[in-house]
Amino acid sequence: MNRASLDKRPDEVATMFDDVAPKYDVVxxxxxxGQTRRWRKVVVEAMEAVKGQRVLDLAAGTxxxxxxxxxxxxxxxxxxxxxxxxxxxxxxxxxxxxxxxxATNLPFADNTFDATTISFGLRNVNEPKKALQEMLRxxxxxxxxxxxxxxxxxxxxxxxxxxxxxxxxxPPVARKVASNPDAYVYLAESIRAWPDQDHLAxxxxxxxxEKVTYRNLSGGIVAVHRAFKAPDxxxxxxxxxxxxxxGPVAKLRRNTR
Numbered sequence: 001m002n003r004a005s006l007d008k009r010p011d012e013v014a015t016m017f018d019d020v021a022p023k024y025d026v027v028x029x030x031x032x033x034g035q036t037r038r039w040r041k042v043v044v045e046a047m048e049a050v051k052g053q054r055v056l057d058l059a060a061g062t063x064x065x066x067x068x069x070x071x072x073x074x075x076x077x078x079x080x081x082x083x084x085x086x087x088x089x090x091x092x093x094x095x096x097x098x099x100x101x102x103a104t105n106l107p108f109a110d111n112t113f114d115a116t117t118i119s120f121g122l123r124n125v126n127e128p129k130k131a132l133q134e135m136l137r138x139x140x141x142x143x144x145x146x147x148x149x150x151x152x153x154x155x156x157x158x159x160x161x162x163x164x165x166x167x168x169x170x171p172p173v174a175r176k177v178a179s180n181p182d183a184y185v186y187l188a189e190s191i192r193a194w195p196d197q198d199h200l201a202x203x204x205x206x207x208x209x210e211k212v213t214y215r216n217l218s219g220g221i222v223a224v225h226r227a228f229k230a231p232d233x234x235x236x237x238x239x240x241x242x243x244x245x246x247g248p249v250a251k252l253r254r255n256t257r
Contacts, residue, residue, distance in 0.1 A: 038217075039119075039148055039217055039218075039222050039224075040064070040065055040068070040119060040148070041068075042148070042215070042217060042224055043065070043117060043119055043146055043148045043224060044068045044069070046146045046215075046224055046226050047069075047115050047117055047144070047146050048115075048144070049069055049072075049074050049114070049115050050074070051072070051073045051074055053074060053075070053114035053115065054074075054075045054076075054077070054112065054113050054114050055069050055074055055075065055076045055077070055113060055114065055115050055116070055117065056076075056077050056079060056108070056112070056113040056115070056116040056117070056135075056138060056139075057069070057076055057077065057078050057079065057117055057118075057119075058079050058080075058101075058103055058106075058116065058117065058118040058121060058131075058135070059079075059080055059103065059118050059119065059120065059121020059122070059124070060078035060079055060080050060085075060089070060098070061080055061082065061085040061089065061121075062085050062086075062088045062089035062092065063078045063089035063090075063092065063093050063096050063098065064089075065078075065117070065119045066078040066089075066093075066096050067093060067096070070093065070095060070096050076096060076097070077097045077099055077108075077113075078096050078097065078098045078099070079098075079099045079100070079101040079103075079106070080098075080100065080101070080121075081100065081101065081102055081103070083100055086098045086099075086100060103118070103121070103122075103125045103131040103134060103135075104125060104126070104127050104130040104131050104134060105134065106134045106135075106137070106138050108138045109138070110137055110138065111137075111138070111139070111140045111141065112138045112139075112140070113138055113139050113140060113143065114139075114140055114143050114144075115139070115143055115144045115145070115146070116135045116138065116139045116143070116144075116145050116146075117145065117146045117147070117148075118131075118135070118147050118148075118149075119147075119148040119149075120148060120149060120150065122147060122149050122200075123149055123150065123190050123191070123193075123194040124190060128203065129203055129206065129207055132203060132204060132207040132209070133207050133208070136207060136208050136209060136229055139229045140229070141229055141230065141231045141232060142228065142229060142230075142231040143228070143229050144226060144227065144228050144229070145204075145209060145225075145226065145227045145228070145229070146224065146225070146226050147200070147204075147224070147225040147226075148222060148223075148224050149194065149200065149222070149223060149225075150191040150194060150221065150222055151194070151196055151197045151200070151216070151220055151221065151222060151223035152196040152197065152220055153219050153220040153221055154216060154219060154220040155219060155220075197214050197216065197220065197223040197225075200214075200223070200225055201213075201214055201225060204225060204227045208229075208230075209227035209228065209229065210227060210228050210229070210230050211226075211227060211228045212225065212226075212227040213225070213226055213227075214226070
């Protein structure tokens with residue numbers, strides 16, 4: 001579980017994102033040293049969405065992650081729990097459907113979307129496994145899920161350097177460019193507290209997703225996980241999968257596709 005999330009109520013986290021919404025995308029580009037756009041491009045490629053399909057983009061914020069689908073003529077729904085983020089996004093991209101929603105209780109019917117994605121938002125959910133169950137519920141049988149999330153660098157020296165940047169360099173930079181620097185201190189802490197690639201892969205299997213693979217980006221700073229819903233899945237499939245699961249799953253093969 002994300003320890004940092006446990007220290008804040010969902011409404012507090014939402015307010016925090018409301019505060020940083022106007023400059024959120026710009027600050028992210030600065031703090032990631034320009035890598036955010038590359039990471040999002042990998043997510044879009046992994047989704048393999050085409051015209052005629054419907055995509056759910058969770059934790060969509062201002063809709064930056066939703067834009068590639070809309071630009072390609074794909075029906076995309078941008079969902080987030082921060083009204084401030086959604087308002088900024090809707091002003092910028094009125095052609096995209098922005099819907100307020102809680103990832104642990106999505107306002108959509110079963111089997112609604114051909115593909116679901118969430119980028120850099122799962123760690124800010126108080127009950128991430130419940131959110132994964134909800135994503136499974138609203139995804140059509142045979143549909144896919146793609147998650148981009150900060151993870152653990154695979155090289156020890158790089159991991160140490162990265163941790164130092166998060167906790168020492170990131171807060172001062174945020175104070176200079178962000179409207180709410182404390183929000184970025186929280187975000188840095190949430191990244192450090194988040195489980196590694198294999199733990200997230202195990203959560204996906206536990207909650208009923210199949211064919212789980214992941215790809216490390218930037219040496220493991222970010223990992224992109226992809227999984228599929230079984231063709232014959234039912235709404236109760238996720239709960240049944242958790243009940244049947246016993247012990248840790250084997251270490252999963254990394255997919256560099």
